[in-house]
Amino acid sequence: MEAIIAENVTKKFKSSILGKKITALKNVSFQLDEHEHLAVMGPSPSGKTTLLKTIAGIYLPDEGDIRVYGKSVRRKTEEVRKITYYITPQIQLNKKLTVKENLKYFTKVAGRELTEEIIQLLETAEINDEVMDKRLETLSETQTITLKLAIGLIKKPRILLMDNIFSSLEPKIKETFTETIEKLREEITLIMVDQDMETLSKLCRKTLILNHRGEMIMMGSVEQLLKNYPYKYDVEVTLKNSSIKEKIRRLGYPTQTIGDLMRIYIKSENEILELTSKLLKMKEHILKFEISGIDMEDIYYWIINK
Amino acid sequence: MYEKIRVIFATIERYIRLDLKYKFQFLIDSLIIAGNFLGFGIMGFYLQARGSTLPPEYTFEKFMLVGTYFWTMLTKIYDDCTKVLMEEANRGTLTLLIENNVTIPVILIGRAIASTLKYGLIASIFGIPALYLIDALKMNFKYLPLALLSFTCSWLFIIGLSALLLSIILIFKRVGMLTVSIMEILMFAIGFYFPVELLPKEIWPILGAIPFTIGLQFFRDLMIIGEPRPMINGVYSSINMGIMKMFIGSLVFSMITFTLMYIIMKKAQRWGTIEQY
Ligand SMILES: Nc1ncnc2c1ncn2[C@@H]1O[C@H](COP(=O)(O)OP(=O)(O)OP(=O)(O)O)[C@@H](O)[C@H]1O
Numbered sequence: 154m155e156a157i158i159a160e161n162v163t164k165k166f167k168s169s170i171l172g173k174k175i176t177a178l179k180n181v182s183f184q185l186d187e188h189e190h191l192a193v194m195g196p197s198p199s200g201k202t203t204l205l206k207t208i209a210g211i212y213l214p215d216e217g218d219i220r221v222y223g224k225s226v227r228r229k230t231e232e233v234r235k236i237t238y239y240i241t242p243q244i245q246l247n248k249k250l251t252v253k254e255n256l257k258y259f260t261k262v263a264g265r266e267l268t269e270e271i272i273q274l275l276e277t278a279e280i281n282d283e284v285m286d287k288r289l290e291t292l293s294e295t296q297t298i299t300l301k302l303a304i305g306l307i308k309k310p311r312i313l314l315m316d317n318i319f320s321s322l323e324p325k326i327k328e329t330f331t332e333t334i335e336k337l338r339e340e341i342t343l344i345m346v347d348q349d350m351e352t353l354s355k356l357c358r359k360t361l362i363l364n365h366r367g368e369m370i371m372m373g374s375v376e377q378l379l380k381n382y383p384y385k386y387d388v389e390v391t392l393k394n395s396s397i398k399e400k401i402r403r404l405g406y407p408t409q410t411i412g413d414l415m416r417i418y419i420k421s422e423n424e425i426l427e428l429t430s431k432l433l434k435m436k437e438h439i440l441k442f443e444i445s446g447i448d449m450e451d452i453y454y455w456i457i458n459k
Numbered sequence: 460m461y462e463k464i465r466v467i468f469a470t471i472e473r474y475i476r477l478d479l480k481y482k483f484q485f486l487i488d489s490l491i492i493a494g495n496f497l498g499f500g501i502m503g504f505y506l507q508a509r510g511s512t513l514p515p516e517y518t519f520e521k522f523m524l525v526g527t528y529f530w531t532m533l534t535k536i537y538d539d540c541t542k543v544l545m546e547e548a549n550r551g552t553l554t555l556l557i558e559n560n561v562t563i564p565v566i567l568i569g570r571a572i573a574s575t576l577k578y579g580l581i582a583s584i585f586g587i588p589a590l591y592l593i594d595a596l597k598m599n600f601k602y603l604p605l606a607l608l609s610f611t612c613s614w615l616f617i618i619g620l621s622a623l624l625l626s627i628i629l630i631f632k633r634v635g636m637l638t639v640s641i642m643e644i645l646m647f648a649i650g651f652y653f654p655v656e657l658l659p660k661e662i663w664p665i666l667g668a669i670p671f672t673i674g675l676q677f678f679r680d681l682m683i684i685g686e687p688r689p690m691i692n693g694v695y696s697s698i699n700m701g702i703m704k705m706f707i708g709s710l711v712f713s714m715i716t717f718t719l720m721y722i723i724m725k726k727a728q729r730w731g732t733i734e735q736y
């Protein structure tokens with residue numbers, strides 16, 4: 154069953170009443186099956202947040218429509234909001250209210266009760282009975298973000314939209330969140346935007362890539378992409394001295410540079426040995442290098458640069 | 460429908476809880492309201508009403524203080540209602556509310572009812588003793604429904620006006636002094652300072668059509684004389700006519716402004732101004 158069908162979604166914003174329009178999303182169409190996990194990637198800005206907020210019924214599309222479990226975001230906005238939850242570090246809970254008051258409010262709004270799972274999730278961040286009566290002002294960041302996730306789960310969303318949540322989390326809480334989502338795998342469709350590529354590739358089997366004009370370049374399964382990708386390994390070189398960049402480029406492998414970091418793409422094991430010995434010769438200019446298999450991040454940069 | 464009511468009730472409770480957290484503000488509000496009664500009371504005692512537009516029972520301090528009681532409750536509610544979007548946006552809480560179907564009309568209604576309870580209480584604590592002292596609690600019990608209707612219609616009008624302002628805020632985000640200025644103009648227009656009759660005849664039809672004007676005159680008459688006057692120049696020509704105008708006027712006005720707010724809210728979701736950043 155399709156959880157999401159987006160048809161020709163275009164979204165424009167005006168910077169001010171008289172200002173000219175910015176196109177944040179242009180003609181985006183895709184389908185996503187129930188319980189799939191989708192990573193939305195793209196440069197900054199490329200309309201990723203806008204796409205998520207439109208799916209959540211916070212914004213409405215200018216053209217086209219999105220159907221969430223068959224319900225049109227345009228015509229059944231409130232129905233869509235009942236089954237989606239958009240979470241980002243920017244959304245805030247009222248800090249003057251206590252944890253309990255905040256939870257109570259959203260259980261009343263959703264017409265539901267706190268489930269055992271939600272209470273357990275809260276306990277992983279040490280939100281126990283004592284903390285329940287404290288104002289949010291006194292909570293740690295980890296506790297706050299856990300509470301935000303918990304509050305979203307109260308309404309039992311069928312679609313969870315996470316916007317840059319993981320990149321700011323500490324390792325321990327990152328694990329809890331990953332586990333929580335893995336546990337919900339059979340119940341939830343996930344759409345994620347994140348700078349933390351590792352978590353992204355861990356959680357998502359599908360990816361959708363936008364370009365800086367807000368157009369969809371491609372959408373597909375990560376596995377399929379990996380299969381079609383011409384390279385098998387990447388060597389990540391951290392430079393001590395940027396003057397060496399040109400020399401590495403001249404080695405003849407496809408490369409990609411991000412600041413003082415260079416990625417070299419390799420087709421076979423033999424090439425790795427070859428390259429390693431060449432790099433060792435330049436070792437006084439290099440801080441370190443790491444060899445790894447191709448992952449989602451490599452594919453993303455490859456596609457974006459094409 | 461049941462769902463909406465549940466969400467509104469939860470939202471009322473949320474605002475009451477929030478208001479109670481700001482104890483200092485509560486205190487200041489109470490002091491200001493007490494100050495209003497004192498100030499307008501003193502003004503009423505020292506000034507003399509000119510002409511003979513008002514019935515003999517109407518001393519100026521009664522005129523002022525009954526008006527203050529009615530006015531204070533309603534303008535304070537209006538203040539809260541027109542500020543509510545900006546406050547939620549500044550706290551960053553608006554997006555989360557919206558995505559949980561706590562829509563802008565729900566926020567407005569929740570805020571309005573919570574403020575009504577709050578200021579109804581504070582204004583009564585100071586107002587009722589003040590009115591008692593100057594012998595302006597004359598209402599005949601059989602007119603209680605009319606007093607309540609006068610309040611409700613004026614309330615609906617004020618909430619409708621808030622909806623209109625929130626629509627403007629949704630478009631322009633900041634509206635500067637607009638909200639305050641409207642209230643200042645309204646203070647003259649509804650006959651808070653002096654009877655509408657003393658204003659130019661040409662604008663009577665407009666002033667007399669404002670439900671708040673009619674509500675205020677009814678309320679004053681009930682408190683000061685004990686019963687409504689059969690007619691008031693510039694406001695209504697018969698009691699039934701006055702009730703009709705007030706009732707239909709407030710209903711139509713609030714329905715129009717709420718519809719407008721709903722349309723603008725949908726537009727704001729298009730424009731991306733809904734979160735008011
Ligand atoms: N509510 C809004 N009002 C006006 N312009 C907006 C609004 N939301 C987004 N934009 C604009 O739309 C474009 C896309 O923004 P968006 O936030 O969706 O990008 P993004 O891909 O999430 O970027 P980032 O990676 O930096 O988070 C940007 O040019 C942004 O300025």
Ligand SMILES: [Mg+2]
Nearest residue numbers: 201202203316
């Ligand atoms: Mg973003």
